[in-house]
Amino acid sequence: MDQDSILISVLILLAGFISIELHVSTAMLEIIAGVVGSNVLNLHSFSWLDFLADFGLLGIMFLAGFEVDPKLLRSNLSRNLVIGTSSYIFPFLSIFAISFFVLKNSFETTLILSISLSTTSLALVYAVMRDRGIINTPYGQVMLGSALITDVLSVLSLTVLIGNYGLYTIIYGLVALLFMILSPKIGKIIFKRYKGSPAEIEIKFILLLLLIMPFFSKHVGISEAVFAFLLGILFSEMIEEDIAVQEKLRGIIFGFLAPAFFFKAGLLMKFSHLTQIGIYLIIILGFIAYLSKYIIVFITTRIYMNSHLASMNGLFCNFRLSFGVIAAIFGLNAGILTTELYTVVLTIILLASTISSIALKIIPHEIPETW
Template sequence: MGQGALIPLFWFYLSIFFVQILLSRMKGIRIPSILAYLFLGILLSYYGKGLFHQEQMKWLDGLSEFGLYYLMFLSGMEIDLKSLRFQKGVKIRQNPLIIGLLVFAGSALLAFLLGTRIHQIDPSIKSWMIMLILLTTSLGIVMPVLRETGVIKSQYGQLLLTSAILADLITMIMLSIIGGSYHTGFTWRQASAGLLLPLTVIIYQAILRLRKTSFWHKEFHKNSVFRLQGLLAVLGLYGIITDMTGSEAILGSFLAGFLLASFHLHDHHPFKEQLEGIGYGLIIPIFFVMVGFRFNISEFVRSPEALGWVPLLLSTAYIVKVLPMMCLGPILGMRRALAGGFLLSSRMTLIVVAASIGIRLGVINKGIQDAVIVVAIISSLLSPMIFSMSINEPS
């Protein structure tokens, strides 16, 4: 790393700090931080080209990739295992898990049909990749909005939360399996990715037993640094295994977070706050800033193809979520069903990840990737506002 290699990082963190100050001052409009980081990256790329050299930016790609894995880890931590269990004594039409699975199945069918149509428009674009892109949602947006509107504990809120969790979890697994086997074919190496799930159970049981020992209370329980290093070791173990199996490392990171979620750490638990502080304060912003930095807005504006994809992808992104939720109109009421469909259409994290994987596999083009980023920005701004206005209107 040559002289001045850290200069871009210094500029990034200085800019991120001022962005946070700006967001804290905006009381009337709530803009997700990750969306602000994307905008920041775009601005730095457009106005700060003279500040950075290409050689200085290369090593930040590695830090950005780790930020992605850490983001997937924190996303796994947000999963409420209780919402993924069958609830005995609850009618099928009131069971969040069953309804969530039906909503996802409806979305998958629509996404497949629309993906096939897009493939007919441009045969170089694989329909299954478009399907996975359209199936994504943003748990990181859905959960805070449900909390802010005060419906997260209600049956309606749990239904939307479960639907968002299922969309993230199933799409993550499908992305990992297909992404790891697309070029090499599905071999024993990819099949060994199935070991991740039993490994999660084994590690969970091992940690439960470790917590009963004096070693845990003397070292882990009292030493926060040692506890953090142990957790990062588990995250590293999942990363190594996913690399050995040829699956996507995002799945291993997600399952590591899913493992920690099984210990039911409350929102203000010191350890959880420490992990989130490291992620959202130090590592994850770099990932989104770099995504925005690599997004060439001048090239996008001058590209009729990329501009043309935006309205098509945006409309299909809403269709695959809103139409299945409309089928729940007789149960939820049409206004609440529509509002829920719009909220589930919020896309930010996983859709950007899916587009990045699609580019790496060569199954979508740069125009689609740029259009996906624009769709993520628009849906992340528009969907929460529509939901909040609809849910606060009198019935």
């Protein structure tokens, strides 16, 4: 292992130590560690880090799905739809109007900016809610469910934008559906027969399923993160009965895979690409993106919960990361976004998540007893 790889490992470990000592989100500090690595230490990504980061996203989304109570998800469906849909559409239209009519960006550029800056990172929301201990509360499930709706709308928007559909898409879609149906059934047999085995067959089986997700994503045109989340929901009842598997999965994902994902997200930031115009764009678009999402989420959440929880959800929904980065990377690779605009988007995503993380640190940490 070369010097840079060791340095990356040390930075990730230091982020963990600091998060514990300062009682702040581990995920946010891992992102900041990546920013420091990229802009101060001039580190770059490696193939091993790319693999672990992609695997880490799938692991986080699987655990997020596992934490969702299917019964609560169904009973809270109308709330999730109202909050989650408005959380995506209102910021999308606000950013679209500013980018297209005021900043005079092209239609394609405006679409990519609107999609990437209207997202909510379900992976990061889950990680922060887990740190705060509200993931299993009834209102925590509503917040997680609404974040899921926003994430799915983001995925669908980009899928429609770049989709190239045909007969093979339908075939692979049906195969993916069959895979999602059969996996839990096969899993039940494996879990029952090999429970407690020193070969850790259950863990290997779940990790294998996650590795298959990108294959279906590539051919169906739906983010593998969504597949992983749905798979987590399907496996939730099965894994819930096996505490040992739960603990091992969380250890592997949050101790090894997830840090790589969050670190790489920060590593993508290159402030050297920013000009004065780029800084102005960060201020304008960042302000519109953050405020529009916070206001609409506060208003819609307040219909169902008290003002403290509505404010908290407004901050949670402003965590932008995984799919915002994915949309921005697509825009960059397709020539729709310039390197500077790409850096602008990533900077806004990081700043929004940082502001929310700091604000959540300041507001009361107690878990409310009532909605």
